[in-house]
Amino acid sequence: MNDTALESRLAADLPGLRGRLMPHAPLKDLTWFRVGGPAEVLYLPADEADLAYFLKELPAEIPVTVIGLGSNLLVRDGGIEGVVIRLGGKGFGETTIEEGSRLRAGAAVPDVKVARAAADAGIAGLSFYRGIPGCVGGALRMNGGAHGRETCEVLVEARAVDRLGKVHVVPVAEMHYGYRYCGAPEDFIFTEALFQGEPGDPQAILAEMDNIAAYREEVQPIKSRTGGSTFKNPPGHKAWQLIDAAGCRGLSVGDARVSEMHCNFLINEGNATGADLEALGETVRKRVRAQSGVELEWEIKRLGLPA
Numbered sequence: 308m309n310d311t312a313l314e315s316r317l318a319a320d321l322p323g324l325r326g327r328l329m330p331h332a333p334l335k336d337l338t339w340f341r342v343g344g345p346a347e348v349l350y351l352p353a354d355e356a357d358l359a360y361f362l363k364e365l366p367a368e369i370p371v372t373v374i375g376l377g378s379n380l381l382v383r384d385g386g387i388e389g390v391v392i393r394l395g396g397k398g399f400g401e402t403t404i405e406e407g408s409r410l411r412a413g414a415a416v417p418d419v420k421v422a423r424a425a426a427d428a429g430i431a432g433l434s435f436y437r438g439i440p441g442c443v444g445g446a447l448r449m450n451g452g453a454h455g456r457e458t459c460e461v462l463v464e465a466r467a468v469d470r471l472g473k474v475h476v477v478p479v480a481e482m483h484y485g486y487r488y489c490g491a492p493e494d495f496i497f498t499e500a501l502f503q504g505e506p507g508d509p510q511a512i513l514a515e516m517d518n519i520a521a522y523r524e525e526v527q528p529i530k531s532r533t534g535g536s537t538f539k540n541p542p543g544h545k546a547w548q549l550i551d552a553a554g555c556r557g558l559s560v561g562d563a564r565v566s567e568m569h570c571n572f573l574i575n576e577g578n579a580t581g582a583d584l585e586a587l588g589e590t591v592r593k594r595v596r597a598q599s600g601v602e603l604e605w606e607i608k609r610l611g612l613p614a
């Protein structure tokens with residue numbers, strides 16, 4: 308279907324919709340890599356009820372993709388078919404402090420704000436989020452973690468809307484978490500998380516966050532167009548060491564380059580395409596396989612169609 312046609316059809320068929328529908332919406336600027344084609348339709352829900360209404364009414368044959376802050380995404384150059392959903396600060400951007408050192412956060416809240424709100428409230432245990440540049444929805448799906456802690460260790464429960472528009476409250480045990488893996492149903496769009504911390508001193512937590520930020524700046528190319536760790540660490544190995552040993556540090560395809568600073572990071576040095584970055588990643592996988600026999604698994608999510 309041509310993209311404007313899908314948007315017009317949805318707008319006509321869903322008169323109660325309060326969120327925004329945008330046909331042929333560029334996704335480049337919504338990802339850290341700054342590459343990729345457009346969404347056939349981008350939908351920005353007004354709030355959870357609007358999202359549930361949309362999913363309930365959306366014809367089953369239309370594919371749905373959800374994105375967060377795009378810090379773990381490689382969107383291919385042909386863009387994404389169907390509807391791409393992005394939760395925004397308006398309906399999903401609140402944090403609230405609850406009794407017993409708990410913090411509730413909407414899925415669009417950036418991880419760094421989770422860390423900051425927790426620090427301000429004297430809640431320790433969430434400062435690792437200072438270093439992860441995604442939002443709560445992405446952290447829930449990726450089991451985001453850093454500095455020895457992961458989302459699965461601090462999550463009490465999440466709220467999610469399924470493809471039929473039904474709202475679920477999912478206890479952490481039912482997220483079936485593993486290393487950068489979440490076994491909750493793939494159609495679940497997370498809307499909120501309840502985190503558990505412990506009482507702490509705000510000044511000490513803020514100091515810990517400053518240390519995390521300083522460390523990141525030293526060891527990761529955080530000011531570049533990157534997608535963070537490209538590959539998961541295989542059991543018993545560090546991905547960056549395997550990549551380095553296979554001679555891939557600094558390797559490039561077009562404007563896509565393996566970071567010299569941290570060789571599990573790929574960088575868009577200017578005009579790289581999604582295809583350049585993916586080809587570079589696949590070359591790295593091939594060289595590592597040949598050199599060490601280890602099969603690297605993409606941690607970055609690759610979405611959409613080739614050009």
Ligand SMILES: Cc1cc2nc3c(=O)[nH]c(=O)nc-3n(C[C@H](O)[C@H](O)[C@H](O)COP(=O)(O)OP(=O)(O)OC[C@H]3O[C@@H](n4cnc5c(N)ncnc54)[C@H](O)[C@@H]3O)c2cc1C
Pocket residue numbers: 339372373374375376377378379380394414438439440441442443444445446447448449450451452453495496497498527528529533534535536608
């Ligand atoms: C410089 C840099 C450093 C990084 N360091 C770390 C690190 O230390 N630790 C770490 O774990 N990660 C790290 N990352 C990767 C990334 O920040 C995390 O994976 C983050 O959790 C992704 O969140 P996001 O909002 O950007 O999600 P996106 O990248 O937009 O999406 C990631 C996945 O989550 C899904 N998703 C997003 N929102 C929702 C939702 N509401 N409901 C259901 N699914 C959703 C998407 O469909 C996709 O599959 C780093 C990335 C960069 C660029």
